[in-house]
Amino acid sequence: MNTSEHEEETLDPESPEAWEALRTLGRRMVDDVMEYLRTVRERPVWKPLPAELRTTLKRPVPVEGEGAEAAYRDFVENVLPYPTGNIHPRFWGWVMGTGSPLGVLSEMLAAGMNCHVAGYEDAAARVEDQVLAWCRELLGLPEQASGLLVSGASMATLVGLAVARSEKAEGDVRRTGLWDLPRMTLYASRETHACVRRAAEVLGLGSDSLRLLPVDADFRVDVSALRAAIARDRAEGLRPFCVVGNAGTVNTGAVDDLEALADVASQEGLWFHVDGAFGALAALSPRLRPLLRGMERADSLAFDLHKWMHIPFEAGCVLVRSEAAHRRAFAYQTEYLAQMPRGLAARPSMFSEYGVQLTRGFRALKVWMSLKEHGAAKFARLIEQNVEQARALGQRVDAEPELQRLAPVSLNVVCFRYAGRGAPEERLDAWNRELLCRLHESGVAVPSYTTLGGRYCLRVCLTNHRTRREDLELFVQEVLRLGREIAGGAVKGT
Amino acid sequence: MNTSEHEEETLDPESPEAWEALRTLGRRMVDDVMEYLRTVRERPVWKPLPAELRTTLKRPVPVEGEGAEAAYRDFVENVLPYPTGNIHPRFWGWVMGTGSPLGVLSEMLAAGMNCHVAGYEDAAARVEDQVLAWCRELLGLPEQASGLLVSGASMATLVGLAVARSEKAEGDVRRTGLWDLPRMTLYASRETHACVRRAAEVLGLGSDSLRLLPVDADFRVDVSALRAAIARDRAEGLRPFCVVGNAGTVNTGAVDDLEALADVASQEGLWFHVDGAFGALAALSPRLRPLLRGMERADSLAFDLHKWMHIPFEAGCVLVRSEAAHRRAFAYQTEYLAQMPRGLAARPSMFSEYGVQLTRGFRALKVWMSLKEHGAAKFARLIEQNVEQARALGQRVDAEPELQRLAPVSLNVVCFRYAGRGAPEERLDAWNRELLCRLHESGVAVPSYTTLGGRYCLRVCLTNHRTRREDLELFVQEVLRLGREIAGGAVKGT
Structure with missing residues (x-):
């Protein structure tokens, strides 16, 4: 091992010339990326991977480095020409987003600061506070609602349903688990995205607990079937706890009657979660907002900013009406994360108390930059x-x-x-x-x-x-x- | 709404001049970020946020855009000067990573392609395959092991323990949930990171199911206490299912006797999960590797690349010895994700079948670039x-x-x-x-x-x-x- 200062190494360039070379390479990357975006229309949306690429991308781990220039050359030759295709004007597959040029540059800025957004007393946490406030404002949730930027709607759904489970269980789920509790059931249309089933599985509820209800000719959930299912489950001694509404289903873009679902949830004392992965953002438009009436009554709302708002992947968000409920489901204290009276750890609450991650990247920046660049309108x-x-x-x-x-x-x-x-x-x-x-x-x-x-x-x-x-x-x-x-x-x- | 083509808008710059202006701004950003990194030693590690920043970062949502230049100016004035501080040479708080200059640029390249890495037939998926193969190779897991890049060790732990739960439960946990099963228990030292408790909570096992065992003077788990706890739980009719070993505890960096834990797990028929958030990467060094003996026997291994390998946040990884077990815990099929015989969706398996996320960013690229630039040595x-x-x-x-x-x-x-x-x-x-x-x-x-x-x-x-x-x-x-x-x-x- 190293024994003297002089042998100490770093990942940074080690001379002014090496810094200059990397800066020059960075400028070239900007030029190349911007040109790649500017000319995206001229290329095919997608093309099959050449067979030799499988070999090229199946090499043993590099023991000695080849330097930044060579790594970039390999990227330009073997990676850049074979994207998913979603940034192309004629890509309309699944539900993806398209990114934006400043979004690309924002990711570089965020990585440059490389903030650790567990929630310390730094600008990154404030920027995320700001972005969450904007999300609440744009989507019609009250100012007191809590929120968290997450990897995407799948994680947002997991968080929302975890809060629902914690609030509606007949006991302290976090401490004792589900073992001795009456079986809890949740409700959604059969057009609902598989992430809801996944969340039910991960949370230990089991997919059997998820009642997938029929839809009408417009692929919207049958509200009377929902009422009947809840009544049937109650009669069997089960514990209905959550209604999931869709603001834009994955198959057809259908929007459930969210007002009616909010009514049912409220009358039955259930949690109302809305999966608005892409559709929730239609609320930005005064013309489209009426389609989503009732969404603002959600107890939790999951949606993506990397879909219809074109933030580069990954950027999802969960909002929870009751900050206290959100904290009850996730907050914890350890001796190594105790709040300090002053200094870097003096922030009164951490983002890590509202979800699964402790280490979190600065994904708020790209959202903040994009909204400032273009404006919500x-x-x-x-x-x-x-x-x-x-x-x-x-x-x-x-x-x-x-x-x-x-x-x-x-x-x-x-x-x-x-x-x-x-x-x-x-x-x-x-x-x-x-x-x-x-x-x-x-x-x-x-x-x-x-x-x-x-x-x-x-x-x-x-x-x-x-x-x-x-x-x-x-x-x-x-x-x-x-x-x-x-x-x-x-x-x-x- | 727009009715003619001529009114169609985009987030892209709308003229050659606007493209050139953004490219120029991007070059300036590269210069600024590289200078920020080069001079990081000259600044304080952290400084208190000025009171006015709270106001500056608490504005209503921008309805009209102010453009990229103005957004960047605001970033440079109000965000960039107040980082977490972890990229500074005298930051040693918690367990963070320090990033690297090419890591920063790699994030820009990844966002430029903006690939959707659910696992389509594109270069991004191949690069992730490659990076996962490298991780297996570096950490001593067999070539057949499956893996997934995730947000960090918290998510990697959740995935690993979800697989453990699915494999060791007396029933089909994904379908029926935990309700009617015998209570499952897991074991770890009291020095174990809170993400293990969080995973137990999220998975519906409850924190009571997690037995936190005493440690010796070196803060390593007491293996005889582990054996006794398992025996006690079995005697009470509970179902021990998982032993968690630490490769580097958060408080003191202690490494449990992983060989002994692997033996216990094997003798008792339990799953062996290793939390190697930062410590697992010590396996890269032939001199340090002996400390981790036994880690290569893990059924699942959680670790971070954004800590001791300095990949910009977020980059964690989970490896699972049995690909089949990994799939059993997470794989699903829907009509909108069915495999296609050819074309973009022809990849035989999707990354989304191994974890919680469906939409996934191209986080593999920054790992690939960094390992190619510097080499594992x-x-x-x-x-x-x-x-x-x-x-x-x-x-x-x-x-x-x-x-x-x-x-x-x-x-x-x-x-x-x-x-x-x-x-x-x-x-x-x-x-x-x-x-x-x-x-x-x-x-x-x-x-x-x-x-x-x-x-x-x-x-x-x-x-x-x-x-x-x-x-x-x-x-x-x-x-x-x-x-x-x-x-x-x-x-x-x-």
């Missing part, structure tokens, strides 16, 4: 733009005899399939699956897929600030072209 | 350097009559207090608390604190690649100076 207009594009695409699909829409366009999702002209139903799943593969492979557009009422369909989710109407028209043309090609030819599996 | 040398510094500091404390060491220096942590010359014991807690406040306020050095055997002490945790021996000497001098000042003067609370 612009994000609202971009959300309206996507909703308008979805409606237009829905109408375009309806106007095209070979295309068949499989769900109403509630918000920003369009589900449809290529149905040809009088093709036999039993072939359509295989046709559309093949169509989707060819679409991805062509790099023209990337929608995702789902199955609705047993029918496989393409699913276009418009959470993309780069999309233009012309992109959607190009996509429709390509779907028709590929559909005809597949319907006319011999296709594997048909 | 350099990280090993830096870890050795910190251990050597801790030993030297321990000796320095021992040589100073006014200082009193309160725990052995096992790895990289030194716990001691200012004890003056024959001062009454009842004053020492208050003296040292005041000493710590003044140290933080002075900005000279930031250690943290803990309580050992009821005695409050300063705690120096050396996970900092920028620290030099001269920093530690300066710190000792300052502790002596402040200690004498406090001992000689009237101090609040003494």
Whole structure:
């Protein structure tokens, strides 16, 4: 081991020249990244990985370093050309976000400070306080509500449901666990995202405790079925504890009747959790806000800033109406985290008392920078733009005899399939699956897929600030072209 | 809403000039951040936040944007000067990491691609595969082990213990929950980090299920007490399921006898989880690796890359010996995530089937870049350097009559207090608390604190690649100076 000062090493460049070289490389990276973003439209949305990449990215651990320049060269050659594709204007798969140029630079600034946002007395904690206050304001929750920036809506859901469990259990769940308590049940529509089931599993409730309720023709939860399920469970001696409402389901973008769900929860004494992963942000728009009526009554609200607000991954948020309940579920004290009267650890409460993480990155900065750069009104207009594009695409699909829409366009999702002209139903799943593969492979557009009422369909989710109407028209043309090609030819599996 | 193409907006700059302006701003940011890092030694470690900052960072949500330049100006004036301080050479509080210049730039590159690493067929997933393979290789787990990059060791612990719960429960925990199962118990020393208790709480086991065992004079778990506790619980009809070993405890850096714990777990049929938040990385060093003997037998291993490997926050990792067990605890299938035969969703398994998150950022990139830049051997040398510094500091404390060491220096942590010359014991807690406040306020050095055997002490945790021996000497001098000042003067609370 080192025994004298002179041998002491660091990860920093070790000479003024080395610092200058790294600064020059950094400037080049900025140029390259900005050019990459500026020209994203000119590249395919996605392209298959070349076979040799599997080898290139399967090397033993480097024992000796090759330096920053060489590492960057490898990145530029082997990583940068093969992204997920979600930053491209014609990416509409699953529910992703598109990022933004200043968001990219903000991540560098946050990593530069590299603050440890467990909640110390530093600017990073204040910036997160500020961002959480903005989130409450934008989404209509009261100023007293507590909140936490998390990795995404899955974690936000886990936190929200953990608070619900802690508040509604007949006992001290944190101390004694679930073992001897009456079985608790929660309720959501069958269109609910799997993260709710995952949370029920992780929390030890079990997926059997999650009642997945039927939906109406608009894919909104059947509220009378909810009432009946609660009554049935109560009659069986179970303990209903939570209603989950959807502000934008993953399959079709449906918004449950949140006002009615809030009423049921309130009448039945249940916790009301809203999964607003992407849809909650529609509240930024005065025109769309009425769709979400009732959301502001949520006891806990999970949503993402990295989806419809285009903050680079990861940025999710959970808000909890009762700060005291939030703390009861997560706060703890240790001798190594005791509050100090002054100095760095003098902050009265830590973010780590509101969720699972102790070490937390400075993810608030990119949100703060983005809202300051663009203002909430612009994000609202971009959300309206996507909703308008979805409606237009829905109408375009309806106007095209070979295309068949499989769900109403509630918000920003369009589900449809290529149905040809009088093709036999039993072939359509295989046709559309093949169509989707060819679409991805062509790099023209990337929608995702789902199955609705047993029918496989393409699913276009418009959470993309780069999309233009012309992109959607190009996509429709390509779907028709590929559909005809597949319907006319011999296709594997048909 | 927008009705014609011409009104379509985007978050991207809207003209070549606007792109150029943002690129120029980005270059300036790189210059500023690199200069900030290069000169970090010249600034105080931490300084109190000015009162006006509370107002500055408590503004209503910006409705209209002010642009990137103005947002950056606000950042430079009001955020950048008030960091946590952990990147400074004289920061040794809690267990943090120090970041690195290329790590900072890597975060920008990752955000530039903004890949969605649920596990699609793209380069980001391959880079994470690669990084996980490197982690297995460096930490001695078999090639077949599965893994996941997560936010940090708290989440890694939650994942590891969720797998343990799922494998060892007498039933299908994911489906039926814990309600009707025999109570499961887990075991760890009382020096174990609170994230283990938190995981037990979140998982519905309850903190009562966690048996916190006594430790020996070196703060290592008492293995015979472990055997006795398991026997006692079995006799009471409970179901012991997991032993947690520490590779570096938070208070003193103690390493449990992992070989003995692996033996107990194996003999008793229990899951063996190792919390190696920072200590696991000592395995990179051939000289230190013997301390961790037995860690390679872990069924699950939680550790951080953002601590002793200086990856910018957040970067933690969980490894699970049995990929099948890992999948059984978390994998699920939905119609909207079904695997495609070809195209973007053709990857055989998704990372989201191994943990809580579905949306995941490209945190693998910064790890990949850092290991390629510096090589594993350099990280090993830096870890050795910190251990050597801790030993030297321990000796320095021992040589100073006014200082009193309160725990052995096992790895990289030194716990001691200012004890003056024959001062009454009842004053020492208050003296040292005041000493710590003044140290933080002075900005000279930031250690943290803990309580050992009821005695409050300063705690120096050396996970900092920028620290030099001269920093530690300066710190000792300052502790002596402040200690004498406090001992000689009237101090609040003494």
